[in-house]
Amino acid sequence: MSAIAPSAEPAGNGATTMSPTATEARTGEALLELSGITKQYGPNTVLDDVSFTIHQGEVVGLLGDNGAGKSTLVKTMSGVVLADEGEYLWRGEKLGTINRQETEKRGVETIFQDSALVPSMTITRNIFMGREITNPIGLMKIKKMNEIAAQILDSVVTIEGIKSPNQLVGSLSGGQQQAVAIARAVHFKRSLLILDEPTSALAVRATEALLNYLLQLKKEGVSSVLVTHNLHHAFQVCDRHIVMNHGRKILDVRREDTSVEELTAAVVEGPEGLRRHREGKPLA
Numbered sequence: 001m002s003a004i005a006p007s008a009e010p011a012g013n014g015a016t017t018m019s020p021t022a023t024e025a026r027t028g029e030a031l032l033e034l035s036g037i038t039k040q041y042g043p044n045t046v047l048d049d050v051s052f053t054i055h056q057g058e059v060v061g062l063l064g065d066n067g068a069g070k071s072t073l074v075k076t077m078s079g080v081v082l083a084d085e086g087e088y089l090w091r092g093e094k095l096g097t098i099n100r101q102e103t104e105k106r107g108v109e110t111i112f113q114d115s116a117l118v119p120s121m122t123i124t125r126n127i128f129m130g131r132e133i134t135n136p137i138g139l140m141k142i143k144k145m146n147e148i149a150a151q152i153l154d155s156v157v158t159i160e161g162i163k164s165p166n167q168l169v170g171s172l173s174g175g176q177q178q179a180v181a182i183a184r185a186v187h188f189k190r191s192l193l194i195l196d197e198p199t200s201a202l203a204v205r206a207t208e209a210l211l212n213y214l215l216q217l218k219k220e221g222v223s224s225v226l227v228t229h230n231l232h233h234a235f236q237v238c239d240r241h242i243v244m245n246h247g248r249k250i251l252d253v254r255r256e257d258t259s260v261e262e263l264t265a266a267v268v269e270g271p272e273g274l275r276r277h278r279e280g281k282p283l284a
């Protein structure tokens, strides 16, 4: 799996601005639509006929217990895992080829749960891996990249203890490494940011900063998908919630039509929990 596939586009710092297509589109338009996605690993059906749409400027929570298929769905959305069946539509158009290069071209940026950082390289090199800023003869502009790295680490993920973007990633704590993965995705995002359990190793303040950042992105028309175990975090920022259970989508609901209690019942107990909650019965 590779979060570090080389870009199909030249990198350059132009990547920080939104693509023209992202700014032209109206808020609420369908951005990414997955339809009938099925994925088998050997005899196990990990995703079973999953369909949903992510709209422009929408923050969507992707919830579910361990093993529900969230990370596999994230990888399918990012183009690093190919579904056995189903369609991938981007702004209403069916994608013929689905891979990381194609999704990256459209501005999909992912923080994978098992983030692909290289411990023996600096923070800067990790942030720009595969998308280095170079001069016309192909030499890397290290100073420029260091400046940008320091800037992102300062503005989006305020993490304590990082002294210089020249520090090796291997010398950082789990939370700090996660912040580098976030910084990387945040810098290159243009239309859809997918975060697979990004806050699991983050301190409270860094978590709040990240959640607020998603709301700021939304104002700019950038959508995000947040995978989290913390339903309160999800409820705080997400416009809509999708709950997965054993590879199936069992709930897809707008924030105003649900509650933390209903989401908890769905995540913890699956379809039976949902039924129980709707009938107003207490947990057995």
Ligand SMILES: Nc1ncnc2c1ncn2[C@@H]1O[C@H](COP(=O)(O)OP(=O)(O)O)[C@@H](O)[C@H]1O
Pocket: 041, 046, 064, 065, 066, 067, 068, 069, 070, 071, 072, 073
């Ligand atoms: N590459 C793989 N090969 C075989 N089984 C896998 C692979 N990736 C995930 N799985 C299985 O698919 C199921 C869903 O996993 P995953 O998508 O990681 O769930 P979640 O992120 O919701 O915890 C699990 O049973 C897991 O063991």
Ligand SMILES: [Mg+2]
Pocket: 070, 071, 072, 113, 196
């Ligand atoms: Mg997972």
